[in-house]
Amino acid sequence: MTQVSACPACLAAPAAQEIARTAAAPTEADLLLSLPGIHCAACIAGVERALLADPRISAARVNLTLKRATVSAAPGTTTDDLVSLLGSAGFEAHALDREALRGSDSDRAGRDLLMRLAVAGFAMMNIMLLSVAVWSGAEGATRDLFHWVSAAIALPTAAFSAQPFFVSAARALRAGRMNMDVPIALAILLALGTSVWETAQSGAHAYFDAAITLTFFLLAGRYLDHRTRAIARSAAQELTALEVPRAWRLTPTGADEEVAVAALRVGDLVRVRPGGRVPVDGVVTEGRSERDRALLTGETLPVPAGPGDSISAGEVNLTGPLVLRATAVGRDSSLHRLADLVAIAESGRSRYTSLADRAARLYAPGVHILAALSFLGWYLATWDLRTATGIAAAVLIITCPCALGLAVPAVTTAASGRLYRRGLLIKDATALERLAEVDTVVFDKTGTLTDGALHPTNLDDLPTNDQRLALALAEGSSHPLARALAAALRNRGVTPATVTDLREIPGEGTEARVNDVTLRLGRAAWVGTAPGTATATWLSDGQQPPRAITFADTVRTGADAAVRGFRDAGLHVVLLSGDAATPVAQLAQRLGISDWQAEARPEAKAARISALAAEGRKVLMVGDGLNDTVALSAAHVSISPATALDAARAASDIVLLGQSLAPLPAALATARLATRRIRQNFRIASWYNVIAVPLAVAGLCSPLIAALAMSTSSITVSLNALRLKGKA
Amino acid sequence: MTILAYLIPISLILGGLGLAAFLYTLRTRQYDDPEGDAQRILRDDFDDRPRG
Numbered sequence A: 001m002t003q004v005s006a007c008p009a010c011l012a013a014p015a016a017q018e019i020a021r022t023a024a025a026p027t028e029a030d031l032l033l034s035l036p037g038i039h040c041a042a043c044i045a046g047v048e049r050a051l052l053a054d055p056r057i058s059a060a061r062v063n064l065t066l067k068r069a070t071v072s073a074a075p076g077t078t079t080d081d082l083v084s085l086l087g088s089a090g091f092e093a094h095a096l097d098r099e100a101l102r103g104s105d106s107d108r109a110g111r112d113l114l115m116r117l118a119v120a121g122f123a124m125m126n127i128m129l130l131s132v133a134v135w136s137g138a139e140g141a142t143r144d145l146f147h148w149v150s151a152a153i154a155l156p157t158a159a160f161s162a163q164p165f166f167v168s169a170a171r172a173l174r175a176g177r178m179n180m181d182v183p184i185a186l187a188i189l190l191a192l193g194t195s196v197w198e199t200a201q202s203g204a205h206a207y208f209d210a211a212i213t214l215t216f217f218l219l220a221g222r223y224l225d226h227r228t229r230a231i232a233r234s235a236a237q238e239l240t241a242l243e244v245p246r247a248w249r250l251t252p253t254g255a256d257e258e259v260a261v262a263a264l265r266v267g268d269l270v271r272v273r274p275g276g277r278v279p280v281d282g283v284v285t286e287g288r289s290e291r292d293r294a295l296l297t298g299e300t301l302p303v304p305a306g307p308g309d310s311i312s313a314g315e316v317n318l319t320g321p322l323v324l325r326a327t328a329v330g331r332d333s334s335l336h337r338l339a340d341l342v343a344i345a346e347s348g349r350s351r352y353t354s355l356a357d358r359a360a361r362l363y364a365p366g367v368h369i370l371a372a373l374s375f376l377g378w379y380l381a382t383w384d385l386r387t388a389t390g391i392a393a394a395v396l397i398i399t400c401p402c403a404l405g406l407a408v409p410a411v412t413t414a415a416s417g418r419l420y421r422r423g424l425l426i427k428d429a430t431a432l433e434r435l436a437e438v439d440t441v442v443f444d445k446t447g448t449l450t451d452g453a454l455h456p457t458n459l460d461d462l463p464t465n466d467q468r469l470a471l472a473l474a475e476g477s478s479h480p481l482a483r484a485l486a487a488a489l490r491n492r493g494v495t496p497a498t499v500t501d502l503r504e505i506p507g508e509g510t511e512a513r514v515n516d517v518t519l520r521l522g523r524a525a526w527v528g529t530a531p532g533t534a535t536a537t538w539l540s541d542g543q544q545p546p547r548a549i550t551f552a553d554t555v556r557t558g559a560d561a562a563v564r565g566f567r568d569a570g571l572h573v574v575l576l577s578g579d580a581a582t583p584v585a586q587l588a589q590r591l592g593i594s595d596w597q598a599e600a601r602p603e604a605k606a607a608r609i610s611a612l613a614a615e616g617r618k619v620l621m622v623g624d625g626l627n628d629t630v631a632l633s634a635a636h637v638s639i640s641p642a643t644a645l646d647a648a649r650a651a652s653d654i655v656l657l658g659q660s661l662a663p664l665p666a667a668l669a670t671a672r673l674a675t676r677r678i679r680q681n682f683r684i685a686s687w688y689n690v691i692a693v694p695l696a697v698a699g700l701c702s703p704l705i706a707a708l709a710m711s712t713s714s715i716t717v718s719l720n721a722l723r724l725k726g727k728a
Numbered sequence B: 001m002t003i004l005a006y007l008i009p010i011s012l013i014l015g016g017l018g019l020a021a022f023l024y025t026l027r028t029r030q031y032d033d034p035e036g037d038a039q040r041i042l043r044d045d046f047d048d049r050p051r052g
Helices: A008-024 A041-052 A079-088 A108-135 A140-161 A163-174 A181-200 A208-242 A334-349 A355-382 A385-399 A402-421 A431-436 A445-449 A464-474 A480-491 A559-568 A581-591 A602-614 A626-634 A646-651 A663-697 A703-726 B003-027 B034-040
Strands: A029-034 A057-063 A068-073 A094-096 A246-250 A256-260 A269-272 A281-286 A289-292 A303-305 A322-328 A424-426 A440-443 A450-456 A500-505 A509-514 A517-522 A536-540 A547-555 A572-576 A595-597 A619-622 A637-641 A654-656
Touching (some): A041 A057, A041 A079, A041 B034, A079 A094, A108 A140, A108 A163, A108 A208, A140 A163, A140 A181, A140 A208, A163 A208, A181 A208, A181 A355, A181 A385, A208 A402, A208 A424, A208 A703, A355 A385, A355 A402, A385 A703, A402 A424, A402 A663, A431 A663, A440 A445, A445 A450, A445 A581, A445 A637, A450 A480, A464 A480, A547 A581, A559 A663, A572 A602, A581 A595, A602 A619, A602 A626, A619 A626, A626 A637, A626 A646, A654 A663, A663 A703
Parallel strands (some): A440 A572, A440 A619, A572 A595, A619 A637
Antiparallel strands (some): A029 A068, A029 A094, A057 A068, A246 A269, A269 A322, A281 A322, A289 A303, A450 A547, A509 A517, A517 A536, A536 A547
16 A cells, blocks of 8 residues: 555554454465345344354354355365355355455455545545635735645645546656546646645635645546446456366376366366366266257257267266366366457457547647647746746646546446346446447357257147156156256146166167167167257157157247347347257247358357458347357457356456346447437536636636536536436 | 634544544445445344454
């Protein structure tokens, strides 16, 4: 910390506590839990009581705002123990990875800004009070006294509160650049300097109040900006921290040991249980199963896996346990190789300049030239250095971007807050502006427009007896197709037939016997037939030809509404999927999307988006899979659901927290409204300048006019931004 | 006008007290969980483990 404090002990004591806390960490494990369900005083008490009832736990504290609990437990206690402990007490809990959350729990920068803001606010009020006396006509020795008291308050306050502007301006100047902070720092310094000089000469005009008001309003903008970003960052980090990456490594003795994914090395044997995500690239050494590649390629159909097959990180193992020999881990795995493509795609996006930057680029040189010209003009006209400097300071104060500094953060804060309540997390500062410009929407299919879950489509064609047999067989497997089939049949009120010797053949299907007849439910090749075009499982009794039970993806809630909403807003909707042509065509027809493309590889998706961009279109990409990552980064702006892989979420600007896609068109409307509001705010701020600057240049701007113009423009701009909050 | 010699320091001290109180709450992290604190006062049982 670099604060100036009158009390060194105040600084030393929390710092010592901080050190004590970190030093104590290794002996007692600090565990973090996410508690999405808690909402009331009784929940807090219930969770804390349930946790503290366990003798291993020495302290537990619930944070209701973050919906988290921090627990200090004896070494060896794992988060899984706590999750099951709370589960039995009736509270939903998830383990959070502490590493991924590092830095977000103590928001040092935010508190630092708030402290500077508080000091500036205190000083501003006191100086204003003294200034009112001067404006009311205090004269002579009284006015000088008020000015000197103001100076005594303003100078230390500026030194402390305006530090961020000075630091940033100095850094920019050293690098030979210009930013908004250069004119700000210059205005504050010049205003204070001329005011002290004026006061020493017992002059009438001192700008202490203006300099500190300026600092206060600008800090308020900075703080709003910081808070919006901090909230988005901590929510995004929480999503990442929810996926605690663990793997089971086989030790030379053949036992399993649980390790962090980061600890795996090439050549390790890794066991992947059914339902688990593959942590590394590897070759199957043992076991037979099927794997779900939907997140990597968008295929809905499971792919078989057996010894010798290579498997990529990110796939999900479905039916049988597999043992892999790792061939690539961590950064080298195929999951991360996509990162190179992403980096290339992102370099294109960084060319976007925000509205604020565009305004600053026009504004900063303009202000300096104007101030320099008025200084020169007055100096040549009067040969009076004091008058000329005073007028140059007045010009700098009047043009100082108080309202400009508030124009963007106030609107973004209001808009992000509103979208967050609708389940949209804005990760990137300029995402709203970019979203507002969009004229084309590209959807991914699996996991985005559909929720990835399959349901049988032709059960009506299946005789009742076959339905009963199929149910009996399907209940013997945990394969997603079998589970979907069993659930659908149970829903229709079908009772399972009595079968014997029910067993699951990993990677193939299930087999059972009824009256010496072998029944099979599984892959087409296994039951002895040719696979069709649609996703299907086959039922065979060895006598009649096998019957196909076809499946289709369930459309995600709100997908219809989202596509319709975008089309009504005049956007061109495109469906790009890595899945086979038949299911993609079916979905496109159902949702009324005429422009679709199937079997698109990640590069093909990105190429299509670049092609659209080359036509001058601004593309919004909505996708969840690893195969979408490049496309997400290449698009003008991108959205991914919270269920997406970490890599996809990291590549997108906005994360959709809820299940439904319905809020997306509303988000577009909000973004457009917000951008309109930002432009409006710039216009308001400019009008104030247009009126006040001629007065300042003409030397007619008294400190009173400066204070009035600055406060009114800042308040108008903030109120205009708040109008966003009320609108539905 | 000698009254100013009293009034100005008094107004400064009063404002300074408010500022000091705010800085104290900020340093002791009383804004980390505003919702939780609002709910905790509604509990019947005494919170014998306040956050230190």
